[in-house]
Amino acid sequence: MSWLRALRETARSGLTIERARLEPLIALRGAAGLALVLGVTLTLFGPLVAASSAFGAFQAAIATFQRSWRPRPVLALVSGFSLGVSTFLGYVTGSHLGLFLALLIVWTFLAGLAWAAGPTAGVIAASNVAIMVVTVTLPTSVAEAALHALMITVGGVVQALLIVVFPIRRWGAQRDALADALAAEADYARRLRHDPVAHFDPAPLMEARKAAAVTARQARRRPAELHGSRGAAERLRPVLASLADPAMGVPSEGPERDRVRELLAAAASLLDAAARAIRHGDPVRLPAPAVAALKTPDTGALLSGPPLRAADRLTALLSDVIEAAEGDGTKEERAGAAEVADAIEAGRGDRVPEHHSRPTLPRLVPIVLGSMRRELHRGSPILRHAIRISVVAAAGYLLGLALPYGHGYWVPMAAVMAMRPEFSRTYERSVARFGGTVVGVFTASAIVQAAHPRAGLSAALAVLCALLMYLLMRTGYAVAQACVAAYVVFLLGMAGDDLSQTVLERVLLTLLGGVLAMISYALYPAWETPRLRGRLGDWLKADGRYAASVIDQYADPGRRGHDDVRRALLATRNARVAWQEAVATAQHEPVRHRGLSRAAAEDTQHALAQLGRVAMLLEAHLPEGGATPVPAAAPLADALRRATEQGAKAVRERRVPDWTAVREALERWDEEERSQEAGSDPVVRNGVALLLEALEEFSQGLDGGSRSRSHAPDDG
Numbered sequence: 024m025s026w027l028r029a030l031r032e033t034a035r036s037g038l039t040i041e042r043a044r045l046e047p048l049i050a051l052r053g054a055a056g057l058a059l060v061l062g063v064t065l066t067l068f069g070p071l072v073a074a075s076s077a078f079g080a081f082q083a084a085i086a087t088f089q090r091s092w093r094p095r096p097v098l099a100l101v102s103g104f105s106l107g108v109s110t111f112l113g114y115v116t117g118s119h120l121g122l123f124l125a126l127l128i129v130w131t132f133l134a135g136l137a138w139a140a141g142p143t144a145g146v147i148a149a150s151n152v153a154i155m156v157v158t159v160t161l162p163t164s165v166a167e168a169a170l171h172a173l174m175i176t177v178g179g180v181v182q183a184l185l186i187v188v189f190p191i192r193r194w195g196a197q198r199d200a201l202a203d204a205l206a207a208e209a210d211y212a213r214r215l216r217h218d219p220v221a222h223f224d225p226a227p228l229m230e231a232r233k234a235a236a237v238t239a240r241q242a243r244r245r246p247a248e249l250h251g252s253r254g255a256a257e258r259l260r261p262v263l264a265s266l267a268d269p270a271m272g273v274p275s276e277g278p279e280r281d282r283v284r285e286l287l288a289a290a291a292s293l294l295d296a297a298a299r300a301i302r303h304g305d306p307v308r309l310p311a312p313a314v315a316a317l318k319t320p321d322t323g324a325l326l327s328g329p330p331l332r333a334a335d336r337l338t339a340l341l342s343d344v345i346e347a348a349e350g351d352g353t354k355e356e357r358a359g360a361a362e363v364a365d366a367i368e369a370g371r372g373d374r375v376p377e378h379h380s381r382p383t384l385p386r387l388v389p390i391v392l393g394s395m396r397r398e399l400h401r402g403s404p405i406l407r408h409a410i411r412i413s414v415v416a417a418a419g420y421l422l423g424l425a426l427p428y429g430h431g432y433w434v435p436m437a438a439v440m441a442m443r444p445e446f447s448r449t450y451e452r453s454v455a456r457f458g459g460t461v462v463g464v465f466t467a468s469a470i471v472q473a474a475h476p477r478a479g480l481s482a483a484l485a486v487l488c489a490l491l492m493y494l495l496m497r498t499g500y501a502v503a504q505a506c507v508a509a510y511v512v513f514l515l516g517m518a519g520d521d522l523s524q525t526v527l528e529r530v531l532l533t534l535l536g537g538v539l540a541m542i543s544y545a546l547y548p549a550w551e552t553p554r555l556r557g558r559l560g561d562w563l564k565a566d567g568r569y570a571a572s573v574i575d576q577y578a579d580p581g582r583r584g585h586d587d588v589r590r591a592l593l594a595t596r597n598a599r600v601a602w603q604e605a606v607a608t609a610q611h612e613p614v615r616h617r618g619l620s621r622a623a624a625e626d627t628q629h630a631l632a633q634l635g636r637v638a639m640l641l642e643a644h645l646p647e648g649g650a651t652p653v654p655a656a657a658p659l660a661d662a663l664r665r666a667t668e669q670g671a672k673a674v675r676e677r678r679v680p681d682w683t684a685v686r687e688a689l690e691r692w693d694e695e696e697r698s699q700e701a702g703s704d705p706v707v708r709n710g711v712a713l714l715l716e717a718l719e720e721f722s723q724g725l726d727g728g729s730r731s732r733s734h735a736p737d738d739g
Contacts, residue, residue: 089142124420131413201249209294215263223264248304307349434536575587
């Protein structure tokens with residue numbers, strides 16, 4: 024993609040306004056906390072201290088809107104405390120330019136590294152730096168600096184207390200994540216009715232897993248309906264795929280296929296019912312036709328072998344989901360779940376653990392520091408971002424001081440808030456910030472110049488802007504930035520500061536900050552495109568380990584109690600999502616593809632998705648502990664594991680992987696079966712053949728894309 028096209032695409036994306044679900048009650052609570060802090064401190068301490076405390080309450084409320092599974096009060100406290108520390112250090116060093124610049128560089132560098140701990144930590148840290156360069160202009164002594172920092176922290180405490188006293192949709196984010204996962208499974212079941220080999224995006228299941236991570240204290244308080252459903256949903260996906268896939272025994276058409284379609288439709292209806300109940304905390308209302316479809320004896324009459332096992336397992340897992348979704352309901356409410364349970368005679372099987380442990384905040388600190396330390400190596404995009412943002416913050420601050428406009432903090436504030444580790448996000452936010460600032464500053468400055476509001480009215484207007492920002496922030500960054508710009512104008516106007524600046528000066532300084540952010544990425548980039556082969560190799564390696572772990576279970580069914588398969592599945596999901604995010608990021612980068620064309624990326628992605636899907640089908644039919652072992656599966660699993668590891672290395676080195684070792688292991692398996700005149704489970708043998716087919720398709724896609732690329736111009 025050319026630079027001109029990249030700029031055009033990112034500008035369009037940054038100015039896009041989307042329809043999003045509004046959360047008016049949460050927005051009102053955040054604005055109420057800001058109004059409370061602002062009103063009390065304005066009355067007791069005056070406009071200057073009120074402005075500082077308002078920044079703390081404002082930022083703490085924004086932190087609670089970030090996508091995090093941490094309790095919202097914790098996010099508000101962390102934001103308020105960290106901002107208080109940042110501003111106090113800024114206050115103390117603000118009168119010494121060299122000392123303040125050193126602090127700004129170090130603090131911004133650490134804020135850039137904070138992205139290693141996740142986007143929530145990165146956003147909070149960047150916001151702290153941006154607000155710090157504004158608030159250091161307010162106090163005049165160390166004592167006043169301590170008071171301002173204390174009031175900023177109090178603002179965060181007030182927002183945290185309001186969340187505790189007035190909870191809105193307690194556990195709402197976790198409910199939504201689990202409901203989304205069940206709804207995604209329902210949609211998958213419906214798609215399988217028409218496309219038996221449809222692919223499934225594991226992102227909803229991954230989000231549900233993240234949401235299920237709780238501390239020991241949270242686990243004791245968690246609603247009962249959030250227990251267990253995720254584990255059953257995890258097990259449902261391979262069972263649904265196995266039931267629908269013709270390779271597992273059900274013909275493409277005929278009475279058996281019609282019965283499978285009925286089962287899939289019933290599963291979709293029941294999963295939707297469970298999702299609605301969990302999302303809203305209501306009793307499960309089971310659709311009668313779906314229950315009847317599961318209870319009919321036609322399943323045993325029409326299906327046999329692996330399809331029958333999958334159908335029985337499906338009904339058992341649906342029963343688990345419904346029972347978990349009922350939570351602590353009455354016996355009458357739980358009767359519907361019993362109907363589904365009565366539809367089967369088979370056991371329920373093993374459950375996936377219902378949650379995994381999340382470290383408490385004190386224990387999280389060394390984990391975050393370790394994540395930041397691991398990014399301190401050459402080639403790390405997080406390290407490059409930290410270097411870029413610290414240099415830009417210092418350069419922007421000096422540029423603001425050198426210009427004759429005064430209040431030059433608009434330059435570093437705009438740059439720091441716009442910059443992200445990715446190229447597209449940085450350029451999108453730079454354009455959106457400038458556009459939003461033009462609207463917000465022009466509107467607020469016009470009101471100030473026309474009405475000359477006093478401190479009380481300025482505070483009220485600032486609260487109104489904050490309310491609009493909280494309400495509309497998910498519709499687009501440009502809209503949110505317009506509200507933020509107006510908020511800053513009114514708040515600093517209340518403090519008697521910034522009134523001498525014209526609209527043009529504020530907009531110009533913001534434009535300079537955005538331009539600095541964009542230039543920094545052009546001069547010191549961290550492109551994702553050159554790393555695509557590495558991401559692809561990681562996904563291949565993870566898929567190979569997952570498939571090998573599944574096949575190992577057939578060789579030694581007694582090992583099923585181990586969690587090797589589970590860990591391998593989670594690893595391949597993470598690798599797949601990392602690849603998809605890398606491809607999405609690379610699409611908007613103005614750099615040439617280096618050894619991996621768009622066609623090769625699409626072909627290899629399809630092959631790896633098929634590889635993971637076949638391994639998932641094999642997982643759905645894992646033998647019980649007392650089942651007959653398949654000795655030939657062990658050497659094949661070992662060959663598959665070693666071949667995919669070597670294949671991943673070949674991909675990174677721009678070579679085409681070779682699967683001769685896997686093919687030879689499969690041939691030896693066939694020879695042993697012929698010599699023993701006894702065939703193994705057809706599910707295993709057919710699945711292994713499909714695995715080899717997917718691997719060969721991967722190599723063909725990689726080789727074909729490379730050859731076509733050598734005879735065609737670059738996609739960009």
